Amino acid sequence: MIFVLVIFLSSILAASVEAQSGKNFFEGKTITLFAGSSAGGGTDITARLIGRHMERYIPGNPRILVANKPGAGGMIAVNELYNRSKPDGLTMSTMNTGSLFGLATGNDALKFDLQKFIWVGQALDEAQTLYVRSATLYTSFEAIRKANKDGKQPKMGAQSLDHTSNVVVKIVEQILGLDFQVIPGYQGTPEILLDIERGALDGRSQGTGSLLGTRREWIEKRFIRLLVTSKNKRDSRLPEVPTIEELAPPGKKNLLSALYAAENIGRSIVLPPGVPVDRVKVLRDAFATMAQDPQFMKEADKIGLEVGLTRGEDMNRDIENTVRDKNLMEVYRKIMTAP
Structure with missing residues (x-):
């Protein structure tokens, strides 16, 4: 005992x-x-x-x-x-x-x-926002669709093909039947933003918080046009921007489930x-x-x-x-x- x-x-x-x-x-x-x-x-x-x-x-x-x-x-x-x-x-x-x-x-x-x-x-x-420079031809999805018919594609920067900055673009392509040219290989966000500023890129997909934290003035001065967010409901910080959920037809919802799980x-x-x-x-x-x-x-x-x-x-x-x-x-x- x-x-x-x-x-x-x-x-x-x-x-x-x-x-x-x-x-x-x-x-x-x-x-x-x-x-x-x-x-x-x-x-x-x-x-x-x-x-x-x-x-x-x-x-x-x-x-x-x-x-x-x-x-x-x-x-x-x-x-x-x-x-x-x-x-x-x-x-x-x-x-x-x-x-x-x-x-x-x-x-x-x-x-x-x-x-x-x-x-x-x-x-x-970690929701994403896809945007383009306002000075481009691609300031709406309809404009991108029209440009695609003429053989033109928005040039979008990404860190890598596996990175969310590419994945969200790929999902938008598949949901809306559009065509983007993704340019991977950037070390990080600052390098992509620099190329957007000098016109080497047309836009990108970026974390909404990251965008607000690094380039809020781009939104305020309308240097960029915000096209869509990856949230399943509208973001209170950007209430005018539609969600992928709103744009996706019923047959594409499985793509969104995959995106949300990854995010x-x-x-x-x-x-x-x-x-x-x-x-x-x-x-x-x-x-x-x-x-x-x-x-x-x-x-x-x-x-x-x-x-x-x-x-x-x-x-x-x-x-x-x-x-x-x-x-x-x-x-x-x-x-x-x-x-």
Whole structure:
């Protein structure tokens, strides 16, 4: 009986020490958060916003430093996290929706198993807005359709073919029977915006919050024409812009379901496989508390970002269900391989 009691008390003590070690581990340390874009882009802005506020809620008050890892639509960042970072909880990364589309098409650039990442959470909505410069021939879908008949296509910038900046354009093409020329390979949003400004590109699809945070003046001065958003209902920040949901005929609704599922992981935060459970809990709890903090919400709103929390444990479950859905993954493949 005494032996059993000793074992019982020892297990309680061990559990207490383990839980405490998770809380104490981060004291005096620095956490690196990879941003899968160049400085000044929407992913970078999001990562820095999260870093500034999340560190206030991690026991031990560690610093969070953002490190830009641009390229391949954010995949360089997550490849490095998965393959080269120690699983100690001191390195995190942003995750882009392109990971799902790349997985569906067997993209060799993905050097990871998506289901093995540990999600910390998602705090911000990642709906997209497709727009063109007002000085082009393409200021409405009817104008684009007419230009297509004359053999002309709007030139749209994208980070990669797997990136949402291309995927939304591809979906709009298939829903409305239009033809765009997507030019991939940009390091990040700043480089695309520069080419739009100087007329080398006609437009792009960009996260709505990213657009408002980086080029709100383009909207105010009507430098660009907003054509459609990828939300399933009109965005209160841009109430005059129609949604893809409004434009899609019934036979195309499956494309929208695929898009919404992918956007659910946009600009989320992940850890590499193998991080101790107690440290994961500390980071997830800090992230969730941050997402409901009035200071965080006020700054996000000022930038133009829409707050909406999804906890990491829920994201891990949703990702697993999405990857296992063969029909959904086939829709992704068809979107990406359509001519």
